[in-house]
Amino acid sequence: xxxxxxxxxxxxxxxxxxxxxxxxxxxxxxxxxxxxxxxxxxxxxxxxxxxxxxxxxxxxxxxxxxxxxxxxxxxxxxxxxxxxxxxxxxxxxxxxxxxxxxxxxxxxxxxx
Amino acid sequence: xxxxxxxxxxxxxxxxxxxxxxxxxxxxxxxxxxxxxxxxxxxxxxxxxxxxxxxxxxxxxxxxxxxxxxxxxxxxxxxxxxxxxxxxxxxxxxxxxxxxxxxxxxxxxxxxx
Numbered sequence: 001x002x003x004x005x006x007x008x009x010x011x012x013x014x015x016x017x018x019x020x021x022x023x024x025x026x027x028x029x030x031x032x033x034x035x036x037x038x039x040x041x042x043x044x045x046x047x048x049x050x051x052x053x054x055x056x057x058x059x060x061x062x063x064x065x066x067x068x069x070x071x072x073x074x075x076x077x078x079x080x081x082x083x084x085x086x087x088x089x090x091x092x093x094x095x096x097x098x099x100x101x102x103x104x105x106x107x108x109x110x111x112x
Numbered sequence: 113x114x115x116x117x118x119x120x121x122x123x124x125x126x127x128x129x130x131x132x133x134x135x136x137x138x139x140x141x142x143x144x145x146x147x148x149x150x151x152x153x154x155x156x157x158x159x160x161x162x163x164x165x166x167x168x169x170x171x172x173x174x175x176x177x178x179x180x181x182x183x184x185x186x187x188x189x190x191x192x193x194x195x196x197x198x199x200x201x202x203x204x205x206x207x208x209x210x211x212x213x214x215x216x217x218x219x220x221x222x223x224x225x
Binding site for chain 2: 001006009034036042043044045046049089091098099100101102103104105
């Protein structure tokens with residue numbers, strides 16, 4: 001089955017700096033890659049997603065890049081703010097499956 | 113935040129006891145999912161259902177059971193066979209079982225007495 005690895009497990013940045021979280025996947029047939037943000041004590045919420053026919057997608061301060069050849073995708077957050085502090089999860093949907101496989105999560109802390 | 117309701121928010125299980133976690137959605141979504149969240153391990157899929165009266169095992173189904181008698185409801189039973197049930201349980205739903213966005217409930221935290 002699909003295996004998704006996420007790095008780093010923890011990340012601290014100064015407010016205003018950029019943050020990058022990376023994920024690799026094993027199934028070359030995977031075609032959908034969402035990113036979820038989970039604030040402390042709250043439910044995960046989708047922040048951005050990308051499909052395999054697109055290399056990059058941006059939404060204000062957030063962007064996701066996908067390298068299908070290398071089988072990795074990354075989340076980029078620019079001009080970080082304290083409210084960006086949360087756990088971020090990447091996920092992949094194998095081409096033959098209907099469910100998502102999640103990475104282990106990254107605890108992002110934005111220091112004021 | 114509405115649409116998917118999980119109850120209770122906190123649940124305690126005695127040894128040898130079965131407990132049932134509720135998940136209800138009013139989004140008219142076809143697919144529903146149960147995940148277990150442990151520190152440092154992300155979200156692991158327990159069971160999922162694409163349509164009423166049908167469900168499939170996920171990666172960690174042992175010790176759990178589900179039913180899908182109604183489109184709106186997908187309860188999860190943690191049986192006495194699950195020896196390490198302490199975790200945060202999340203229910204999710206999506207319009208279809210494909211690439212559609214999954215929306216999550218607020219979760220149930222289960223602890224063992």
